[in-house]
Amino acid sequence: MSSTVDTMAVIESCGGEIPELEAMRKAPEKLWYRGNRSLLKKPKVSIVGTRRPVSYTRKMTMNLAATLAKRGVMIVSGAAMGVDAMAHQGAGPSRTIAVVATGIDLCYPAINASLIESIEREGLVLSQFEPESRAAAWSFVVRNELVVALGEVLVITEAEEESGSMRSAEYALMQGKEIYVLPHRLGESGGTNRLLREGLAKPIYDLEAFADRFGFMTEEVVERDEFFYFCQKNPTLDEAIALYGERIYEEELLGKIAIENGRIRPL
Incomplete structure (x- = not known):
């Protein structure tokens, strides 16, 4: 790529600035x-997902990413070949976060290359590795944990039994994240x-219905209400009142949330 080290920036003590990283075994220091x-x-x-997706997976991955992006959702993936690239392309560069397994100065x-460069210009590219660090088998595993941590949920659109995507599923389970998958033929x-068979993942049968969890699309893109995004994290009542005050009780009366055992949950 034509980019130089001078165009980089660093987030120091990122565990405090990015609360999602608290779910990791050890958040990166920068x-x-x-x-x-x-x-x-x-x-x-x-x-x-896999680097070699079937045509069905390629199409559905792009459609899913686009459907979410229209609701203001950022798609997080690893900028690899296959499903990762389809996810970034479907969302569009301005609605995607690419987490790379090398130093950020390498492509x-x-x-x-052209996809990553477009994300640098319009979206966000992240790396937890020192500049000039080259890809290694272990760096992909480390990268996968960060990809999982950043998302509210993990979607695996296709994966074989022994694969990096299944390691991502292990991270999601450790972090308490829901896992969703596309239905596939036997x-x-x-x-x-296998994740479906063992009850560890839920199927996505309707892309629009799945994306509606994150907001609703009208003639213009509408960002998801941050209040309901907050409530989906099952906060305590005290935390909710500190941020939203009387709205908590208003939404409860409207039947949109419930207060149970000192915590909030959406209905």
Whole structure:
């Protein structure tokens, strides 16, 4: 890429600035980035999967990412070939966060150079690795944990039994994140079918219905109400009142939330 080290910026003590990272076993001390760091404050969904998706997966991954992006959701993925690239492309560069497995000054894989550069200009590219760090087997595993941590939920659109995406599923379970998958035919996507069989993931049967969890699309894109985004995290009543005051009781009377055992949950 033509970018230079001088165009980088660093988020120091990022565990405090990015609360989602508290779910990690150990949050990175710093993150290098290029692009619009304010995207980290938006609702986010992580989408991962195989580097060699079937045509059905390619189409549905792009459609899912686009459907979420129209509701103001940022798509988080790893900028790899296959599902990652489809997710970024479907959302569009301004609605995507790419987490790379190299130093941010390197472009990997080279085949995705133009995609990564467009995300740098319009979206956000993150790395937890020192500049000039090259890709290694372990760096992809470390990168995957960060991808999972940033999203509210994890979507795996296709994965085989032994794959990096299934390691991402393990991270999601450790972090208490919900896992969603696309339905596949028998003999395809053995990893996601196993997650369904074992009750560890939920299927996405309707892209629009799934995306409606994050907001509703009208003639103009409408960002999801941050109040309901907050309530989905099951906060305490005291935390909710401190931020939203009397609105808590108003929404309860409207039947949109419930207060149970000192905590808030959406209905």
